[in-house]
Amino acid sequence: MRLVDPTDFQILRALSDGRRDTAANLAVIIDKDRNYLNTRLPVLADEGLIERVGPAESSGLYQITPRGVAAAQNQSLYAADRDQFETAIDEQEPLITITDPAVHQTSVSAPPSDQ
Template identity: 70%
Template structure:
């Protein structure tokens, strides 16, 4: 793999998705303070690089989610500028140890615990 990223935009997109949730070009454009059309051109490239994946439920829903390779890319961003070969090695080594769990809903028995979660978000 020879990952080619546009700095700083591609890293901003990846960082915006580091929470593991799915998002669209429109929302990412606002988060990254970039034009939506430009973000729309970058998302498929990042997906082709294996850093993002298109997710459904519809095939062309426009939803993207970060992959383990994308997480590893963000974690190793400083290496990208200085040593591309090392960056690729780190992606391959670290991606297999990264799990992305879908955001989940939990039901708790203690209403105060649930209230605390509402206040934290």
């Protein structure tokens, strides 16, 4: 796996909360050119680190994968030893679960009615 350090890791960290985001938002978050990100996002998707998610195929929403979380957690290992980096990702990936962010709402009681 060939990643651009630090940009690819910045993208992975920006997505590491499990939420979906667009290239435009990611460009602002990590302070990089959107056109450049549009070249890196497909590479990260091809490596299985992020995935393009709907609702439409062309919606431009991306979400990190368990493999991407493991890669982000092992950035220092990537620079030191790429073989160990790959091994660490392979070992950690099955242990990571991503659940879609959920919205929880507490019900509000209705005011008493006048009778």
